[in-house]
Amino acid sequence: MTRLVRIGTFSAMTRLSVKALRLYDEVGLLRPAKVDPSSGYRLYALTQAGQAETIRRLRALDMPIEDIKRVLAASPAQVPGLLEAHRPRLRVERDRHDHMLDAITRMIDNEERLMDYTITVETLPSQTVASLRRRTDLAGVGVTIAEGFGTLVGAMTMAGRQPVAAPFLVFHDVIDADNAGDVEICIPVGAGAALAGPAGVRRVDAVTAAVTTHRGRHDEIAPAYHALTAWFTEQGYEVGGPPRETYLNDPAVTAEADLLTQVAWPMA
Template identity: 70%
Template sequence: MTQFVLIGAFSAMTRLSVKALRLYDEMDLLRPAKVDAFNGYRYYSLDQAGRAELIRRLRALDMPIEEIRQVLAASPEDVVDLLAAHRQRLRAERDRHDHMLAAITRLINGEESLMNYTVNLETLPAQIVAVVRRHTDHAGIGAAVAESFGTLVGFLTQAGRHPAGAPFLMFPDVIDADNAGHIEVCIPIESPVAATSPVQVNRLAAVTAATTTHQGRHDEIAPAYHALTAWIAEHGHEIAGPPRETYLNDPAVTAEADLLTQVAWPIR
């Protein structure tokens, strides 16, 4: 005969907080076996403890809720693939933190300064660009950029065209840990060519911009933006368009420490 316990007892059994159990109920991840229609009390069956333990363990490993949902519905073979993908993400996150720790150590030891960026005032020339516009969140931006550049290279190859300058990325929206938005991945070309979706061909007007150059890993580029915004405010300018990042050397053949990215912010 199935045994039922109230949410408090089930919480104690499974080491999942009552708050977490209510959240998993709302997300249809772990629903109570029954809910009293009169008083709203949630009851769980004892045979739900195994599912609860699996959820608890995966959350302890920082697996996102949506991926846990996939694990719960997957075949054993697919579960292995999902776990392997999460392991790779954890390794990437560990490497990112290792680089951050190394950067902090260099700052502490006086090997670098917090704001070692030189800001210049430049005119970015008018140019024709092949563009792919994508919507992405912060976690997916690297994959979106790589895929878009691949699309652009394929488009230009098929059209018999060559890049007329360094590739760059424009940010019409603010994209951070809390906000998704659009990016525009661009490759300059000499003259217009018929576009085929998802590629567009646009003409960018010349703009005056505050610029600086970041050397090193791209995930350490934020201080370059801070240097620009501080300079723009200090010199009484206003931002007049989305910032762009121009990639001055090829990451496929350049060490991470030697990567150069120009960050430019249109101003007036």
């Protein structure tokens, strides 16, 4: 007879959190061997520990859940190729971390960099936007945003609509190493648009905001937020809503050092 254990015990055995195990059940990555019909308790077989360890290690390498599913379903001959396909992502992430460490070094050596931002008070006009709201964590935010913009562009193309202004994000929550949150992906489309699929169309109200512009890589944008926070404190204003990032030029044709991102934080 296969021995079954409750989710808490299985969590301790496999070093996967109960929250992670519940998620993996919901998305079909690691189903419990049995669910007690009277209590709803998830029960796991001890023989599932090996699969859980594979999942834990691949997630530690930031492999997406759908890719892990493919690895687990693959034949032994297919697995090396699937793992090798993930290697370029690891190199990109390593290079990103190296660049961030270099940026932190420069910031520590030259702290006045935080004071380079000019802050103005502007009224951002109301706009009709194609909109998609997604919940994500820090590790997945880049992919979530890229996929969201892809979905919106696809829906707009199907509807024969073109952007009428620069795309932007609204960060409804703080997304950091410890917290997931909601981000809204927006492309201005003008009045009268109707889109199919998951994309929606809504009206964004006009708002008065403290505004600054960041030049350079997006993963170095934190000082812009620091400057805005300091400005709010110094001027005695209160934050009146979630911040917005508007992308003023196209990363596909613009050097990273020349990318421009407008950061706008509504004022109460």
